[in-house]
Amino acid sequence: MILHLINRAPQHPAVYQALAESFSKGDHVLLIEDACYAALPGRQDVLAPFAGAVSALEEDLVSRGLRKRVGDSLEVVDMAGFVSLTELYSRSLSWF
Amino acid sequence: MTTIQNIDAARHDLLVILRHAPHGSAWLREGLEVALVAAAFGKRVALMFQADGVYALMAGQQAGALGQKGTHPQIAMLEMYDIETLWVSEEALLQRGLEPDDLMLPVTLLDSRTLAHVTRENPYTLVF
Amino acid sequence: MTTQTLTVDGNTIALDAEGYLVSLADWSPALATALAASEGRELTPDHWEVIDLMRAFYQRYEAAPAMRPLVKAMRQSLGEDKASSLYLMRLFPGSDSRETPAKIVARLAGLPKPTNCL
Numbered sequence: 001m002i003l004h005l006i007n008r009a010p011q012h013p014a015v016y017q018a019l020a021e022s023f024s025k026g027d028h029v030l031l032i033e034d035a036c037y038a039a040l041p042g043r044q045d046v047l048a049p050f051a052g053a054v055s056a057l058e059e060d061l062v063s064r065g066l067r068k069r070v071g072d073s074l075e076v077v078d079m080a081g082f083v084s085l086t087e088l089y090s091r092s093l094s095w096f
Numbered sequence: 097m098t099t100i101q102n103i104d105a106a107r108h109d110l111l112v113i114l115r116h117a118p119h120g121s122a123w124l125r126e127g128l129e130v131a132l133v134a135a136a137f138g139k140r141v142a143l144m145f146q147a148d149g150v151y152a153l154m155a156g157q158q159a160g161a162l163g164q165k166g167t168h169p170q171i172a173m174l175e176m177y178d179i180e181t182l183w184v185s186e187e188a189l190l191q192r193g194l195e196p197d198d199l200m201l202p203v204t205l206l207d208s209r210t211l212a213h214v215t216r217e218n219p220y221t222l223v224f
Numbered sequence: 225m226t227t228q229t230l231t232v233d234g235n236t237i238a239l240d241a242e243g244y245l246v247s248l249a250d251w252s253p254a255l256a257t258a259l260a261a262s263e264g265r266e267l268t269p270d271h272w273e274v275i276d277l278m279r280a281f282y283q284r285y286e287a288a289p290a291m292r293p294l295v296k297a298m299r300q301s302l303g304e305d306k307a308s309s310l311y312l313m314r315l316f317p318g319s320d321s322r323e324t325p326a327k328i329v330a331r332l333a334g335l336p337k338p339t340n341c342l
Contacts, residue, residue, distance in 0.1 A: 002216070018115050018146040021185055021208045022215040093215075093223055129339070136290035169286040176285070176293035 001026045003089035007033035007096050010046045019095045020049040030077070030085060031056040036064055041071040057082055103210055108181065109139040111218035114149035118167045119160060124152050127224030128170045135177035142181035143174070144214065145203070149224075150188050153199040171200060185211055232258045244331050251334025260332055267332075270315055274325075277301055278333040288330040288338040 004027060008015045016038070019029065029050045031038055038046050039056040047054050051073070058078040061067045070076060077085065086092055112131045116123035135141045145152060157168040174182070186205040189195070196203060206214065215221060226238040226246050232255045238246040243259070245251060256275060260267050267275075281289050281297055289297060291309055299307030312325035326338050 014115070014147040018113075018185075018188075021146060021187065021211045022113070024212045024216050091219065091221075093221060095223060132290075136292055138292070165286055169284070173285040173287065173289075173293070176281075176289065176296050178292070178296070 001028070001089050001091075003027070003085050003092045004029045005032055005092060005094045006030070006035045007094070009034040010038040010043045013046055015095050016046040016049075022093070023049060027053065028085065028089060029054045030082065031074075032060055032082075036060045036066055039066060039070045039074050041069070044071055044073070047073075055081070055085070103204075103206075103214065107140065108142040108218055109220060110134050110141045111144060111214070111221040112141065113144045113146060113215075113221065113223045114152060115145075115147040116224065117148040117151040118154075118157060119164070123224050124149065124167050125170070127222070128152075128167060130222060130224070131179060132170070132173070132177050135179050141177075141179045142183060142214075142218065143179060144183045144185075144206075144211070146185045146188050146211075148188075148192075150184055150192060150194065150199075153182075153184070153201060153203065154194075155198060155200040157200075168200065174201075183211070183214060230255070230258055230262060242331070242337065244337055245334045248334055248336070255334065256332045265316075265332075271332075273302060274298070274312070274315065274329055275333045278329045278335065282333070282335050288333075288335040289326060290338050291324055291326045294326050294329070 002024070004019055004023065006015065006019055006029060010016065023029070029047070031054065036056050037043055039061065054073070055075040055077045056070060058067065058076050061070060061076065067076075110131070112127050114124055114127045118124055131141045131143060152167055152171060157166050159166050182201060182203040183206050184203045186207055189205065196205065227241045228239040228243065230237045230239055232252070237250045237255060240246055243263075257267055260271075265271075277297055278288065278294070281294070291312075294312070295307050295309055298312075309325070316325040316328040318324060318328060330336065330338055
């Protein structure tokens with residue numbers, strides 16, 4: 001099982017699509033940096049292939065003013081949660 | 097079409113995923129360098145072309161207008177380093193209006209499910 | 225960067241710290257012979273066919289090959305008998321183990337150091 005880290009805004013759909021092609025059931029996606037914009041309810045179409053398996057990093061949401069705007073379908077994790085995720089999954093892959 | 101049933105996904109030491117087009121950035125060149133170095137040391141390397149990375153395989157590429165080196169000689173050189181596994185996202189290719197005949201080398205097309213399988217089965221994967 | 229020079233037919237040719245040509249356009253067969261002599265090597269037809277092969281490889285792929293692809297190119301062009309690193313090491317002995325035949329031939333052929341070869 002793989003933890004996929006993505007840091008690009010949803011205006012780069014090709015990055016999300018490449019991730020989707022490499023994504024298997026049981027994998028997880030963590031939105032970091034500009035990928036946090038994909039957590040906005042109006043921008044979540046790029047996350048459709050990962051339904052139920054997406055988290056966003058709290059610190060990066062906060063710095064972008066997005067913390068209170070995150071859609072219900074997402075889990076928010078802080079830095080400690082990020083570390084826990086890396087322990088939970090055997091490998092991490094970065095998509096940028 | 098190669099599918100999960102007939103692919104031998106896990107016989108490689110390293111999988112390099114290439115997602116960037118030639119010329120515009122150094123990502124593609126650097127990914128290919130890594131693959132070639134690993135192969136020079138006898139590692140079995142597979143390449144996977146996704147997104148704009150499929151443009152790396154376009155037939156008829158040339159050097160830049162100012163003579164900047166392209167990446168097509170590196171692609172042509174892969175066989176000399178025994179890098180023979182070239183996987184291509186079928187969806188990425190079709191989305192760009194391309195067919196295998198438009199490419200400079202024979203490749204293996206993978207559907208999304210098989211591509212995910214290949215990523216899962218290769219523990220050493222580098223994304224470029 | 226120029227750190228050494230070699231004089232061939234009255235021309236002064238710039239070399240870098242490792243003895244590779246600073247300007248690839250300076251190469252000539254006479255220069256290869258002089259460069260080899262400065263390293264205590266004498267070039268025979270067996271040496272020249274490898275040097276020519278290396279230059280053809282560079283022409284085609286824009287990179288000097290590491291050992292494995294060089295041996296593969298030898299197999300394709302010169303036959304199985306000469307397609308071994310042992311053959312190349314006998315022909316182009318290095319001063320230490322890091323000085324592979326691929327590096328020596330690239331230098332004599334006037335090419336950059338093979339980049340895929342640490």
